[in-house]
Amino acid sequence: MDNKNSYKNRISEVPKKPGVYLHSDINKNVIYVGKAISLNDRLKFYFSDPKDVTPKVSELISKIDDFDYIVTDSEQEALLLENQLIKKYQPKYNARLKDDKSYPYIKITKSEKFPKVLLTRNPNIKDKNKYFGPYTSVSSVRQTLDLLSKFFSLSNL
Secondary structure, three states, X not given: OOOHHHHHHHXXXXXXXXXXXXXXXXXXXXXXXXXXXXHHHHHHHHOOOOOOOOHHHHHXXXXXXXXXXXXXXXXXXXXXHHHHHHHHHOOOOOOOOOOOOOOOEEEEOOOOOOOOEEEEOOOOOOOOOEEEOOOOOHHHHHHHHHHHHHHHOOOOO
C-alpha cells in the first residue's frame, strides 16, 4: 500500500481472532501466506518497524503492498487453511509447505474388528474413522505411535 496510514486503519478493523492472512505485492501477486492466533496482532507486526528480523523478512516487509485475511474458528483450522493456500498460490516468501506434503494425522480405523492406529497425511472426514491432528512434526507422530504400540501391545503400528 502506498499509504501506511491506510494499512494501519485497515488493520484496526481486523479482529483479534485466529485465521490466515495473505500479503500481496504491487502487482497483486500473493507473496506470503501466514497464520495467526490473533490476526490483528500479527498484521500489526509487519508495520511496526520490527527490529531483529532476518534479511528475508525485511525484504518481505518492503514488498508488501496490500493484505487480505480469512477468520477461522480455531488455530487448527488456520493451520490447515494456510497449508492449502500456500499450495495454491506458491508465494515467494513461503519456503516451507510449498511441496506436496501435507501435515500428518493419527488415524484410528473403525471398520475392522480390531481398530488400527495409523499415520496418514490424507484424512477423509467423510469416512467413519477417527482422526487426530494435524501435527507439524512427523517424528513426534511416529514417537507417539511407537509409545501407543508399546503401552497397548498394538501389532499394527
